[in-house]
Amino acid sequence: MKKIVVLLIALFSVTTLFAQELRCNVTVSAQRIQGANRQLFRTMQADIYEFMNNRKWTEHVFTYDEKIRCNILIRLDDQISTDEFSGSIQVQLIRPVFNSSYETTVLNLKDNDFRCRYVEFQPLEFNETSNRDNLTNILAYYAYIILGFDYDTFSPEGGTPYFEKAQAIANNSQNAREKGWKAFESERNRYWLIENILNKSYSDFRKCMYFYHRQGLDLMSDKPEEGRANVAQSLRDIQTVFRRRPSVYILQVFFDAKADEIVNVFSKSFPDERNRVMTILNEVDPSNGSKYEKIAESEGF
Incomplete structure (x- = not known):
């Protein structure tokens, strides 16, 4: 009987050890806040790290x-009161590419509406049905956004359950006094990010996320020309979204993560393929036009 108990404990321990989904690097920077207790920010960083990495987010x-x-980078710019701070949070998702040492940035998003209360040594508690703690609501929201984007790159709309959880947090935060959750505050905030992702009118964005990564980058080590052609094809889905609504937030989110990578992918392309891609990029992302000129200037094949 004792052996069975020991075995069950061992199995439970292994399952617990491998249950968590995220390997999240957390940095809290408070250099702009003068005269504050530096140890408090180190404790905050450790608590956020534990919250992101030791919580089970999926089944x-x-x-x-x-x-x-x-990666999560929190920059605290102001100390509003003893336990209240404001600043920004930057969220980055890194995905390995099959059969290669290359890692692609799927998400690189900066949210300037970060405001929270934090009391040192007080546990971070998240409640899915309330908006009492803006810090854990923001962290959980972005945990689910990270999961949703990652899953979408491996199967068509595979991230839906996690995006829906992020949307539930946004909905529950509509009465929060902190900014970032409401539609009227901005066209580029947490409300609009999840609205755009789940809006069927922009479903081609999620189609692109799957095709770009799973049928594009993941093929390039074995079939570089086919993989690159599929990446080019996926940009047509982005073009479709752009033509429906040029100012939609998820387009900025996409190109903030992908502009440099797209240049690298198509710098080794055939002239006609480069021209097709340049035509799309100049239409949908003119703000990065100087970057994309490097595609046209490259020798390719």
Whole structure:
């Protein structure tokens, strides 16, 4: 009987060890806040790290190597009161590319509406049905956004359950006094990010996320020309979204993560393919036009 108990404990321990999904690097920077207790920010960083990495966000079991790599950078600019701070949060998602050492940035988003209360040594508690704690609401929201984007790159709309959880947090935060959750505050905030992602009118964005990564980048080590052609094809889905609504937030989110990579992918392309891609990019992302000129200037094949 004792052996059975020991075995069950061992199995439970292994399952717990590998249950968590995220391998999230967390940095809290408060250099602009003068005269504050530096230890408080180190404790905050440790607490946020534990919240992101030790919480079970899905029903799936991940080994260490399968964990989703992501980064969170919180810059605190102002100390509003003893336990209240404001600043920004930057969220980055990194995905490995099959059969290669290359890692692609799927998400690189900066949210300037970060405001929270934090009391040192007080546990971070998240409640899915309330908006009492803006810090854990923001962290959980972005945890689900990270999961949704990652899953979408491996299967068509595979991230839907996690995007829906992020949307539920946004909905529950409509009465929050902090900014970032409401439609009327901005066209580029947490409300509009999840609205755009789940809006069927922009479903081609999520189609692009799957095709760009799974049928494009993942093929390039074995079939570079086919993989690159599929990446080019996926940009047509972005073009479709642009033509429906040029100012939609998710287009900025896409190109903030992908502009430099697109240049690298198509710098080694055929002239006609480069020209087709340049035509799309100049239409949908003119703000990065100087970057894309490097595609036209490259020798290619």
